[in-house]
Amino acid sequence: MRYLVFCRMNPNVTLDPDAWQESWDRQQEGYLPDREHRIATMLDAVEATAATERPRLLDLAGGTGTITLRALARFPRAEVTMLDLDPVLLAIAAASLTGRAGIVTADLNSPDWTTVLPHRGYDAVLTATALHWLPADRLATLYAEIHDLLRPGGIFINADYMPDDGLSELTKRLSTQASSRRNARHAAGAALSWRQWWDLVANDPGLAPLAAQRATTYPTGHAAEWNAPRRTAGGRIHRSRDPLARRNRRRSGSRTLNRDRARIAAH
Secondary structure, three states: OOOOOOOOOOOOOOOOHHHHHHHHHHHHHOOOOOHHHHHHHHHHHHHHHOOOOOOEEEEEOOOOOHHHHHHHHHOOOOEEEEEEOOHHHHHHHHHHHOOOOEEEEOOOOOOOHHHHOOOOOEEEEEEEOOHHHOOHHHHHHHHHHHHOOEEEEEEEEEEOOOOOOOOHHHHHHHHHHHHHHHHHHHHHOOOOOHHHHHHHHHOOOOOHHHHHHHHHHOOOOOOOOOOOOHHHHHHHHHHOOOHHHHHHHHHHOHHHHHHHHOEOOOO
């Protein structure tokens, strides 16, 4: 299995990956309370559709390796590749995975990101609470690029907030309600906010150098959050395919149709 080393930490500093994984999980659950349920649902779909007992999985924008760790616990023989760009999160992932998965560094804003992958023909491409950082036009193109990485019958699952543009008022109310609850938890110290978590990273002897590296990776910070409306995400991926691909889909029937349309957005 291909394993890429992407950073060097101070050998005199011990990183406790379990502690940082727990800290990251609690921080993320402040924004997505049903996060574990979503990930379990994603893995249920993998189990239902994988053509082998050793599924080939791509954890896209995998962060600290949350999905990869749970996938390996569920499918010990799985062949997993985890991709991200953030040096801090990648360091925590590497310390946690200890060579059990391939780890690659790539920028999803770049159209050549797939060239660093060790495989094609993935049974599933999985991602959660990550792609909303990408600009709308880039995200639509990315969906088509992901399509080309899947084996026939493979699935792409994006467990993120994906507002339905046909239910704009309900989406607005639900978002306001979630923000209010999250802010209350942050104020009470029940969960770390995004900023608080990164402040802890900056003050950690082992991770602080990587936090400085991260600042050069994201000199202006992440782009403004944007969640693709379901209708836009669903429509653009099909329109991005060429006429030959559309004709081939019609010929090959439901198997290829499944590959084109298999996006499970947990709400």
